[in-house]
Amino acid sequence: MRIILFGPPGSGKGTQAEEMEKKYQVRKISLGDILRSELANATDLGLKAKTYMEKGELVPDEIINAVVEKALAENEDFILDGYPRNLTQAEYLEEICNKLNQNIDLVIYLDVDEETVIQRLSQRRVCPKCGAPYHLINMPPKNDNLCDNCNIELIQRKDDNPEVIKQRLIVYLKQSEPIINFYKNKNKLIKINATQNKEIVFKSIEKELTNAGLFAA
Numbered sequence: 001m002r003i004i005l006f007g008p009p010g011s012g013k014g015t016q017a018e019e020m021e022k023k024y025q026v027r028k029i030s031l032g033d034i035l036r037s038e039l040a041n042a043t044d045l046g047l048k049a050k051t052y053m054e055k056g057e058l059v060p061d062e063i064i065n066a067v068v069e070k071a072l073a074e075n076e077d078f079i080l081d082g083y084p085r086n087l088t089q090a091e092y093l094e095e096i097c098n099k100l101n102q103n104i105d106l107v108i109y110l111d112v113d114e115e116t117v118i119q120r121l122s123q124r125r126v127c128p129k130c131g132a133p134y135h136l137i138n139m140p141p142k143n144d145n146l147c148d149n150c151n152i153e154l155i156q157r158k159d160d161n162p163e164v165i166k167q168r169l170i171v172y173l174k175q176s177e178p179i180i181n182f183y184k185n186k187n188k189l190i191k192i193n194a195t196q197n198k199e200i201v202f203k204s205i206e207k208e209l210t211n212a213g214l215f216a217a
């Protein structure tokens with residue numbers, strides 16, 4: 001199974017990728033999580049990405065493409081969360097797949113409106129260790145502000161403040177949305193109404209994977 005989860009900030013890519021990883025035992029490759037972990041460890045890569053991430057801008061393609069190429073070479077099956085985010089990255093992904101003799105099976109486009117995005121991101125909390133996302137109202141942790149998996153205190157992401165959220169949405173509309181047509185033209189795009197609750201969105205994804213013969217219900 002080689003899936004891309006695509007959608008605006010806050011559409012639920014990370015949330016659904018986590019569920020899919022658990023259920024299908026397929027590795028999730030989340031670019032945001034990889035970059036945040038590199039940053040927490042103060043690696044060269046993390047420090048290079050820092051200023052872009054804090055401003056809500058895309059990290060330069062050459063940095064990101066190298067990370068993805070390595071991850072794909074190590075994982076035959078994957079759920080890609082947060083890549084590609086512009087046409088250059090989409091074309092580069094085609095090249096990597098050709099080189100590795102792989103094919104992307106489906107691109108799942110999680111469609112949400114701007115109001116939902118802002119509501120979700122302003123109330124999001126994440127685990128600093130495993131990256132699991134929570135929502136103070138929609139999806140609170142089981143125990144007060146502690147990650148269900150790691151039992152450590154949840155934090156608010158630095159880029160989840162109103163100004164940076166606004167900039168991330170601008171970047172999405174300008175640079176990422178054109179990818180929708182790129183994959184539509186390849187007959188790989190599946191659009192899902194991602195304003196519904198987490199379980200319904202997951203069921204919709206599962207239905208599409210079953211229809212595509214990627215998962216037997």
Ligand code: AP5
Nearest residue numbers: 009010011012013014015031032059082120124134135198
């Ligand atoms: P990244 O971490 O990927 O951020 P993003 O794309 O802005 O997406 P988010 O993580 O904010 O949202 P999500 O869609 O995963 O939603 P989530 O499941 O958390 O990237 C961060 C930065 O890294 C970028 O800005 C950029 O600088 C850099 N970067 C990353 N990839 C790059 C690339 N390819 N090229 C260049 N730079 C790159 O859910 C959000 C909230 O909503 C949570 O609170 C959750 O609990 C809640 N929620 C989720 N689903 C539902 C639901 N169905 N109902 C109710 N609440 C829900």
